[in-house]
Amino acid sequence: MKKWINPPKQEWGSLLARPGLDHTNLLQTVSNVLDAVKQEGDIALKRFTSQFDKVVLNKFYLDETELADLAKQVPENLKQAIEIAANNIRFFHEKQCSPVEKIETMPGVICWRKSVGIDKVGLYIPGGSAPLFSTILMLGIPAAIAGCKEIVLCTPPDQNGTVNPAIAFAALTVGIRKVYTIGGVQAIAAMAFGTSTIPAVYKIFGPGNQYVTLAKQLVQQYGVAIDMPAGPSEVCVLADNTAIPEFIAADLLSQAEHGADSQVLLVTTEESIVDKVIGCLSDQLATLPRADIARAALLNSKAIVVDTIENALAVVNEYAAEHLIIACHDAEAIASNITNAGSVFLGNYSPESIGDYASGTNHTLPTNGFARAYSGVSVDSFVKKITYQQLSETGLRHIGKAVMEMAKAEGLEAHSKAVELRIKN
Amino acid sequence: MKKWINPPKQEWGSLLARPGLDHTNLLQTVSNVLDAVKQEGDIALKRFTSQFDKVVLNKFYLDETELADLAKQVPENLKQAIEIAANNIRFFHEKQCSPVEKIETMPGVICWRKSVGIDKVGLYIPGGSAPLFSTILMLGIPAAIAGCKEIVLCTPPDQNGTVNPAIAFAALTVGIRKVYTIGGVQAIAAMAFGTSTIPAVYKIFGPGNQYVTLAKQLVQQYGVAIDMPAGPSEVCVLADNTAIPEFIAADLLSQAEHGADSQVLLVTTEESIVDKVIGCLSDQLATLPRADIARAALLNSKAIVVDTIENALAVVNEYAAEHLIIACHDAEAIASNITNAGSVFLGNYSPESIGDYASGTNHTLPTNGFARAYSGVSVDSFVKKITYQQLSETGLRHIGKAVMEMAKAEGLEAHSKAVELRIKN
Numbered sequence: 001m002k003k004w005i006n007p008p009k010q011e012w013g014s015l016l017a018r019p020g021l022d023h024t025n026l027l028q029t030v031s032n033v034l035d036a037v038k039q040e041g042d043i044a045l046k047r048f049t050s051q052f053d054k055v056v057l058n059k060f061y062l063d064e065t066e067l068a069d070l071a072k073q074v075p076e077n078l079k080q081a082i083e084i085a086a087n088n089i090r091f092f093h094e095k096q097c098s099p100v101e102k103i104e105t106m107p108g109v110i111c112w113r114k115s116v117g118i119d120k121v122g123l124y125i126p127g128g129s130a131p132l133f134s135t136i137l138m139l140g141i142p143a144a145i146a147g148c149k150e151i152v153l154c155t156p157p158d159q160n161g162t163v164n165p166a167i168a169f170a171a172l173t174v175g176i177r178k179v180y181t182i183g184g185v186q187a188i189a190a191m192a193f194g195t196s197t198i199p200a201v202y203k204i205f206g207p208g209n210q211y212v213t214l215a216k217q218l219v220q221q222y223g224v225a226i227d228m229p230a231g232p233s234e235v236c237v238l239a240d241n242t243a244i245p246e247f248i249a250a251d252l253l254s255q256a257e258h259g260a261d262s263q264v265l266l267v268t269t270e271e272s273i274v275d276k277v278i279g280c281l282s283d284q285l286a287t288l289p290r291a292d293i294a295r296a297a298l299l300n301s302k303a304i305v306v307d308t309i310e311n312a313l314a315v316v317n318e319y320a321a322e323h324l325i326i327a328c329h330d331a332e333a334i335a336s337n338i339t340n341a342g343s344v345f346l347g348n349y350s351p352e353s354i355g356d357y358a359s360g361t362n363h364t365l366p367t368n369g370f371a372r373a374y375s376g377v378s379v380d381s382f383v384k385k386i387t388y389q390q391l392s393e394t395g396l397r398h399i400g401k402a403v404m405e406m407a408k409a410e411g412l413e414a415h416s417k418a419v420e421l422r423i424k425n
Numbered sequence: 426m427k428k429w430i431n432p433p434k435q436e437w438g439s440l441l442a443r444p445g446l447d448h449t450n451l452l453q454t455v456s457n458v459l460d461a462v463k464q465e466g467d468i469a470l471k472r473f474t475s476q477f478d479k480v481v482l483n484k485f486y487l488d489e490t491e492l493a494d495l496a497k498q499v500p501e502n503l504k505q506a507i508e509i510a511a512n513n514i515r516f517f518h519e520k521q522c523s524p525v526e527k528i529e530t531m532p533g534v535i536c537w538r539k540s541v542g543i544d545k546v547g548l549y550i551p552g553g554s555a556p557l558f559s560t561i562l563m564l565g566i567p568a569a570i571a572g573c574k575e576i577v578l579c580t581p582p583d584q585n586g587t588v589n590p591a592i593a594f595a596a597l598t599v600g601i602r603k604v605y606t607i608g609g610v611q612a613i614a615a616m617a618f619g620t621s622t623i624p625a626v627y628k629i630f631g632p633g634n635q636y637v638t639l640a641k642q643l644v645q646q647y648g649v650a651i652d653m654p655a656g657p658s659e660v661c662v663l664a665d666n667t668a669i670p671e672f673i674a675a676d677l678l679s680q681a682e683h684g685a686d687s688q689v690l691l692v693t694t695e696e697s698i699v700d701k702v703i704g705c706l707s708d709q710l711a712t713l714p715r716a717d718i719a720r721a722a723l724l725n726s727k728a729i730v731v732d733t734i735e736n737a738l739a740v741v742n743e744y745a746a747e748h749l750i751i752a753c754h755d756a757e758a759i760a761s762n763i764t765n766a767g768s769v770f771l772g773n774y775s776p777e778s779i780g781d782y783a784s785g786t787n788h789t790l791p792t793n794g795f796a797r798a799y800s801g802v803s804v805d806s807f808v809k810k811i812t813y814q815q816l817s818e819t820g821l822r823h824i825g826k827a828v829m830e831m832a833k834a835e836g837l838e839a840h841s842k843a844v845e846l847r848i849k850n
Contacts, residue, residue, distance in 0.1 A: 081830035088530040088824075095528055096538070103520055105513040105785035113521070113786075116764050118798050130836040166834055202798040223654075225798035229645075244850075250843035257839040289838045335813060339541050346815040349847055353840035354816060357831045358824050360530035361538075361812040373543050373627040373650035375810040385800040387786040388760060390771035391779060399513075399783050405506035406782045409591055411555040413714045414682040415778035418675035422774055425669075 001252075001266070001281065001301045003274050015302065016319045018231060018263060018368050023214045030185050030214045037189035042196050048186040055161050057181060060197045062162065064177040070168035079169060085358035086137050086173050092360030093142045096379040108395025115383040117147030120199060122191035124206035124216075127156035127183055131164035132207070134356065138363050138377065139205050140174030146382030151176055152191055152201050156183020184208075185215040192219035203227070205364070205377065227377055231368030234263035235352055236321035236341075238312055238334070241270045243327035244348055248273070249280030251325055252301065253294050254353050260296035263367075266303040267315050274303040313337050320371040323352045342371045396422055426677075426691070426706065426726045428699050440727065441744045443656060443688060443793050448639045455610050455639045462614035467621050473611040480586050482606060485622045487587065489602040495593035504594060510783035511562050511598050517785030518567045521804040533820025540808040542572030545624060547616035549631035549641075552581035552608055556589035557632070559781065563788050563802065564630045565599030571807030576601055577616055577626055581608020609633075610640040617644035628652070630789070630802065652802055656793030659688035660777055661746035661766075663737055663759070666695040668752035669773055673698070674705030676750055677726065678719050679778050685721035688792075691728040692740050699728040738762050745796040748777045767796045821847055 007015055023030075036044040042060070050056050062070070074082075102112045123139045126132055136153070143151050153176050155163055161181060171179050180198055182190055188208075194200030203225040204216055216226045235255035237248050252264045266277060281298065285291045306312050313334065316324060320340035328334050331346035338344055342365030343355050356363045364377035391399070400419045407415035432440055448455075461469040467485070475481050487495070499507075527537045548564045551557055561578070568576050578601050580588055588604060596604050605623055607615055613633075619625030628650040629641055641651045660680035662673050677689045691702060706723065710716045731737050738759065741749060745765035753759050756771035763769055767790030768780050781788045789802035816824070825844045832840035 077830050078834050081827035081834075084531075084824070084827040085831060088534070091530050092528055092536050095526060098523060101520060103517055103785070105516050106509075109513070109779075109784055111517050111785045113803070119764055132835060134831055134835060220654075223794060225795075229648075246846060246850075247843070250839065250846050253839040254837070254843045257837060284839075284842065288842075290836075294839065332815070338811065339544055340809070341811055343812040343814070346813060349818050349821045350814055350816045351821075351843040351847065353832055353837075353843045354534075354821070354824055354828050355812075355814055356840060357828045359534055359814045359816070360528065360536045361814055366809075369648060370650070371809060371811075373809065375808075376812060378538070378810060380805065380810070383800075384765070384791075384796060384798065385803060385805070386763065386766055386796075387768040387780075387801060388771060389768070389775055389780055389784045389786055390757070391775045391784070393774050396774045396776075396779070399509070399779055402506035402509040403779050403782045405502050406510060406559055407778055409503050409506075410557060410559060411715075412679070412682060412778075414675065414678040414709075414719065415781060417709065417713075418672070418679045418776040418778045421671060421675050422776065425671075 001278055001298055001303050003303045003305065005271065005305045006307055007304060012315060012318055015304065019261070023210055026211055026214050030211055030218060033185040034189045034215060034218060037186055037195065038193045045182055045186050045190060045195060049157065049182060052184055053156050055157050055159050057157060057161050060180055060182055062168065062179045062181060067168040067172055067177070067179060070162065070165045071172055073165040074169045078166060082133070082170055082173060085134070086141065088358055088360035089137050089141045093145050093379050097145065106395065106398045108392040109389070109399050111387065111389045113385050113387050115385050117149065117383055118203050119148065120150040120152070120201040121148045121382060122152045122154065122201035122204040124187055124204060124208055124212065125153060125155040125167065126208050127158070131167050133164070133166040133170035134363065135206060136167065136170040136174060140171070140176055142377065142379045143382045144175050146379050148382055150199060152180065152199055154180045154182045154187035154191060157181035185211050188212060188215035188219060192222060192224045227364060227381055228366055228374050229370055232261040232263055233258045234322040234367055235325065236265040236267060236316060236319055236323070237325045237327055238316050239266065239268040239270065239273055240309065240328040242329040243273060245273055245276035246280045247348055247351070248277045248327060249284055251351050252281065253284055253288060254351065255323070256294035256297035256301070257288065257290040260293055262297040264297060264301035265319060265321065267312050268303070268305055269307065269309055269312055271305045274305060309334065320369045322365045322367045322371060325352060340372045342366050342376050426703055426723055426728050428728045428730065430696065430730045431732055432729060437740060437743055440729065444686070448635055451636055451639050455636055455643060458610040459614045459640060459643060462611055462620065463618045470607055470611050470615055470620060474582065474607060477609055478581050480582050480584050482582060482586050485605055485607055487593065487604045487606060492593040492597055492602070492604060495587065495590045496597055498590040499594045503591060507558070507595055507598060510559070511566065513783055513785035514562050514566045518570050518804050522570065531820065531823045533817040534814070534824050536812065536814045538810050538812050540810050542574065542808055543628050544573065545575040545577070545626040546573045546807060547577045547579065547626035547629040549612055549629060549633055549637060550578060550580040550592065551633050552583070556592050558589070558591040558595035559788065560631060561592065561595040561599060565596070565601055567802065567804045568807045569600050571804050573807055575624060577605065577624055579605045579607045579612035579616060582606035610636050613637060613640035613644060617647060617649045652789060652806055653791055653799050654795055657686040657688055658683045659747040659792055660750065661690040661692060661741060661744055662750045662752055663741050664691065664693040664695065664698055665734065665753040666698070667754040668698060670698055670701035671705045672773055672776070673702045673752060674709055676776050677706065678709055678713060679776065680748070681719035681722035681726070682713065682715040685718055687722040689722060689726035690744060690746065692737050693728070693730055694732065694734055694737055696730045699730060734759065745794045747790045747792040747796060748780070750775070750777060765797045767791050767801050
């Protein structure tokens with residue numbers, strides 16, 4: 001972890017810049033897989049699964065009975081943990097639904113907005129070394145609350161053509177009764193274009209490696225929506241002199257262990273804390289299973305010391321972290337000045353990992369500075385908010401003149417006529 | 426307008442398909458302008474404005490005094506109309522703000538979500554034959570409600586380097602005190618990359634021709650967000666035997682006059698109404714100033730007759746229209762079955778044009794079938810919804826075990842440690 005003391009403002013931009021994400025070298029590979037699935041459907045899925053996942057599938061899904069059988073293997077403690085997390089996530093996300101409110105903007109002019117679930121959504125859950133069953137909760141629960149009619153879940157098969165039991169248990173927990181055992185770019189292609197087995201969807205959610213990320217970007221060209229652009233995961237800790245170095249080090253490591261490209265940032269008004277954190281990092285790394293990955297990530301991590309909390313806030317807002325931990329005395333007052341962040345963790349007892357799993361907030365969050373303009377996933381991500389208007393004859397009379405005046409001034413005579421005809425009628 | 430009677434379901438897909446939008450032939454032109462502005466800034470803006478708008482600008486904006494002087498030229502009737510529209514839009518959009526609600530998902534685990542305005546947003550307002558001042562209301566009002574700190578408005582200059590007085594008046598009405606007189610791709614580039622004169626923004630909104638549309642798509646690669654993907658404007662009218670053919674024809678024309686590529690669709694259970702509508706179209710076209718444009722659009726328009734209202738609804742939901750007019754007896758009951766649409770107009774007295782200007786709903790809506798997955802612009806479009814969590818020591822004790830269990834099962838030991846350390850402390 002490198003240390004900067006009071007870097008001048010003109011240097012913040014380069015100091016806080018993320019590594020460039022240039023995927024052009026993957027473009028040909030990813031495009032080829034997309035095109036093949038688009039043209040050949042299930043045949044291509046079988047071929048790519050054999051090629052990339054090293055397993056020959058004769059069917060591409062697990063049905064409810066198979067999922068239930070797998071789920072039985074999940075230890076009782078983990079089942080309970082998943083259920084606690086699911087309950088909190090459900091409780092928090094259910095509060096995001098707003099009732100329809102009819103608004104009379106003028107006498108006889110009634111307008112309203114209604115959230116309608118996106119009919120068909122696709123959830124991509126990566127496989128590999130860590131089975132990300134927690135992401136099934138984070139995507140499946142808001143999709144169910146939103147009322148999405150068809151929820152397609154794709155995840156890579158293991159070498160037996162099946163999935164981790166916790167994946168099966170989490171899917172059943174959120175009400176998903178069929179899991180498609182297709183991974184990587186071919187899964188994104190299947191959900192975008194549809195095959196005989198896998199239904200096409202209107203919007204695709206979920207994390208993935210750089211191939212999956214690029215595939216999601218590319219299928220947008222075919223009119224398929226995606227949750228948000230992606231980049232490596234990040235944490236920023238904002239610490240004052242009340243922060244506990246041991247806790248900060250643990251939080252930085254729980255980001256760093258995600259991958260060598262994880263972004264880790266410490267911003268503090270207290271120079272002495274940086275050296276203490278560096279010491280704690282070294283101690284904690286000693287016993288960490290994924291220490292090699294964490295060490296690689298820490299090579300690019302930065303500690304920035306500034307003179308005032310105002311400057312610390314300015315740095316943090318400029319960075320726009322996916323996860324922001326405010327380890328400060330008056331965390332709530334400081335949080336009220338945060339304008340750019342995905343999710344914010346207040347005080348010494350709110351480590352990022354509680355939000356990753358179980359506090360109730362969503363862990364699918366904007367990385368790479370996208371928190372300046374994007375929100376994390378919520379029930380909003382799974383609905384369209386359709387607007388409605390209903391006018392009585394009186395309502396049209398009230399509003400008609402203004403509409404005709406504006407339409408004519410914009411040179412759109414037929415717009416005006418549509419009102420005029422009705423008023424004359 | 427061509428007529429289809431009970432087309433079989435397997436033909437709906439091709440019948441309802443939009444024309445392909447292939448902008449690849451514009452790619453080089455648009456990329457060149459983007460690159461030049463990125464590299465040369467204001468110098469390129471001046472060059473392209475001279476080349477495309479045929480005016481040499483020595484400054485690229487109108488300040489508050491200049492806008493106020495221009496605004497004086499707006500006729501009183503139009504000023505009043507704009508103010509009525511602005512009030513309705515403001516009233517409807519203000520209701521979209523939700524108060525912060527703190528939710529205790531478990532004892533001592535408090536989560537909440539707060540909407541924070543995107544710091545810097547850019548609004549693009551096309552110029553040309555029709556000065557779209559109404560779009561300034563539709564974008565500027567929710568931006569102000571959202572609390573966006575910097576609202577950059579770009580619009581092409583006329584041959585005197587200035588803008589239509591109604592543009593100036595609308596800008597001042599929504600609280601915008603500076604208008605940048607830059608149009609086209611160069612405006613999108615300026616807002617995406619920033620120049621000495623024009624500030625860079627995090628998200629760009631607004632309609633435009635196919636060059637502008639492509640430019641918005643391309644700047645996303647640089648991390649700039651956009652409101653939504655765009656296509657030609659559309660209306661679909663769903664009519665039963667209570668609909669009034671004269672009104673339907675007027676509504677179809679008010680879409681058709683937008684451009685030759687406008688999409689116009691009539692879906693009805695009543696075959697006789699189609700011929701009556703075709704007759705009314707012919708009558709109304711006779712006196713329409715933009716009749717040539719409307720005639721061109723009508724060449725591609727379709728009337729689809731189906732046997733039941735259920736089938737009509739299925740067609741309409743499959744089409745996913747930007748604007749949907751329900752000219753049916755029980756419009757509200759029918760509307761409750763609409764799953765895909767941008768904005769819905771109920772009954773015989775709710776023409777699309779009232780939503781285009783003044784009912785209070787937003788007119789920036791998803792076209793091209795994007796209504797299946799996207800919402801129209803609202804206050805939501807101008808905010809990020811940041812999540813927060815604050816745990817007490819007790820809260821962490823309650824939730825800690827579940828988090829540690831899940832983290833370990835995902836192979837993320839440091840995530841577990843961040844909790845364990847705190848509980849032991």
